Amino acid sequence: MLKLENFSICLKEDKIVDLDMMILEAGKKINLISDNNGGKSLILKAIHGDFKKFEGNILLTEKSSAFFKKRKKTILLEQFPYLLPGETVWDNITLPFIKLSNRQKDKIYELTRIAGLKDKMKLKVKHLAYSSQKFIELIRAVIQLPYFILLDDYDCYFDRLSMLKADTICEYALNNGSSVLASSRTRLDNFDIYYKIHLKKLIKL
């Protein structure tokens, strides 16, 4: 479970966002809605550990520390795709793995089939469209089963049809105890909980 308590972000004495409490339980999907410059990316980065100038507490409770040693805590997908353009789809998906189990390999094939990438596994990533590249990143994150998958500006990745495919891909991680926290400018379908940053205050809808 992820818990943000008395959390606030200030940049040059200007308060960007403030929240009393936000809880994300295992296997749940949260949609964090905000306009541009609302601070949603900073919240995700703070949870990921890339942004440290915040006040309050980010608590990763419920699970023992041994759990975090075995499993990746968070994986953040930003709007820019972090892929090796000269490498194949397969190489990019398996990049963080030292060794892959047969089960993981099968799952990769299954998820790439859902994303429509199964026939493009040997293609170099630079030849693929933006949404395909985001699918690769999403599959790579999902297959690692981290504690949290953080998706920044999620509504920019896919169109409506692709979003449904992405939801199906995320299902695998959700069913295995991972949680998804996706930020967007508009309210997205198929999420369990919705939070909105309104007048610099994070409120639960």
Added chain:
Amino acid sequence: MKFAIVFQILVILIAFLVWDLLHISYQYQQENYYTELEQLTLIVFSKDLSILDSLQLDLEKISSVKKIKINQNKIISENIIESYELDYASDILQNFTLPSVMEINFHGDQYDRSQKARMENLLLRKYPDLIINFDNDLWFMIRKKIDFLNKIYLYGNLIYISLFLFITIFLRIHFEIRSDQYWQIFKMSGGKLELRRKKYLIDSLSYLFIPFSLSVIVYALAITLKYLPYKIYPRMFAAQFISILLSILISGIILGSRKK
């Protein structure tokens, strides 16, 4: 990244082999000069053979002396008569007392200035009456050439080590910086960055041991198959090993937190 590793190993290996060649050329030239020195003979004349015998005993204690040969006066006169067909003058020659002759040759690598001074000291103090013949000018000329060769070798090695360090450090830093993007993507993909540290260590060990081992193997093969007339001093290999170790350490310090 595989290209970077193979390329760097290849560069280091070539640098080591060129370094070996430089050393072998130096040894070849040095050996030539030593042979020239060994061919120089110090000749001592004495009418009293017992003095030469006594001198021989003293010289046998000096390690730089390679060969001592005494020609007795009787044998010399016989040789002269035989060589120049002077049978008719044998009676006349027997009336003269020819001196006995001692020929001394030295080890080229050992008979340096201090050894020469020691030899001259011995001859002048203990055997002042002996007549000595030695081509001092030629000896000094060859010795000067050896000194010059040693100087070139020393400075050449220093310059070569500097160049070697510059090239290997530059290549290491260049390829590490180039791999930054890969590691950033690797980190963002969820990969553990400890892997970079591990890989850096494994790469360092590869640069340290693979080219060095290959260089030693090539040398051992060349010696076994008798392609090389000279053996390389072990200190030369030690210098190579220390140089690459130094390169790895300096690169590590320069790269600092980048590899962490």
